[in-house]
Amino acid sequence: MASPANFPVDYDAANGEFLILPVTCDHIADAAFLDQRLGGDWTAATRLAWQDVPAPTHAPKTALLFHTAFCCSTLLTRALQSPPRVLALREPQALSQLASAALSLPRSRIEGPLSAALRLLARPWAPDGRCLIKPTNQANNLLPDILQLTSGKAILLYSSLPEFVISCCKKLPEADTRVRWMAQHLLKDTQLQRALGVPWDHHFHFIESCVLTWYAQMERYADALANDANDRLRSLDMQVMLADPAGVVAAAADWLQLAIDASDLQQRAQVEFQRNAKHPDRTFDAARRAQEREAVMARYADVLDNALAWANESVAPFARSPIDWKPLVSTRHG
Secondary structure (H helix, E strand, O other): OOOOOEEEEEEEOOOOEEEEEEOOHHHHHHOOOOOHHHOOOHHHOEEEEHHHOOOOOOOOEOEEEEEOOOOOHHHHHHHOOEOOOEEEEEOOHHHHHHHHHOOOOOHHHHHHHHHHHHHHHOOOOOOOOEEEEEOOHHHHHHHHHHHHOOEOOEEEEEOOHHHHHHHHHHOOOHHHHHHHHHHHHHHOOOHHHHHHOOOOOOOOOHHHHHHHHHHHHHHHHHHHHHOOOOOOEEEEEHHHHHHOHHHHHHHHHHHHOOOOOHHHHHHHHHHHOOEOOOOOOOEOOHHHHHHHHHHHHHHOHHHHHHHHHHHHHHHHHHOOOOOOOOEOOOOOOO
């Protein structure tokens, strides 16, 4: 239990237990996502009741990256790690399970397991080390809870609504089911849901799902920024990051207080932004990214036009977006 190699790969909400497996630092650093794609024999995991996780003497200090999905968050975290001293945990399954459990359980039954999960995940992998935790965007329903139960700073990464719709279309047909579920998950208990008068578990069609997912996340960002009394948050527009990867990576590391050498950061930014974040063996530079974007826009022009029209007419009048974005660097908003 004392060794960071004993990693909480999953959380069994029905039994209130973490599934613990020995995992190497290199395995964590290389993995695109810390879910079943991490590999290993999960049936061999030992079980740890959340109540048995040692009680904290203080809130665990960790860097946090929240995101709105399909906005290059995996790419950013790859550039912001320097194992073993700084290790990025990309979408830990334990947090994903707790975000799902929060749909049906009262917050009073989520706080204890969530606090335990964050204590386990925040453990450093080297002396004076730090972890950067990137929850799945579906855990944005736990954003205020995660901030309350941790110390350290956070970045809210996002894309514009057109970019989000384009990215969702790019991943069709696989994204269809996922985006529908995102909309249900993130719309629940928002002001937007109440204003629209729709049940959160309605079977939205694809265009509705894209628009409602994006606006629900903007509302959660707006709430977080408005309540940021201790100035722990900064926002980051994906397009600003892609326009200046090295500058943004340096600014992000500075804000998150990740002690990574400046030359190392510059090299990591140069390397990581020239390859596919989920498949590092494949090149994927700005020119190819722009080419793919143009192809998707041409193919799904009608979907994008319909989504933006419906958003402007039926959703935007009821939606809430941040007033003070607290940008990490100079940014624009869409």
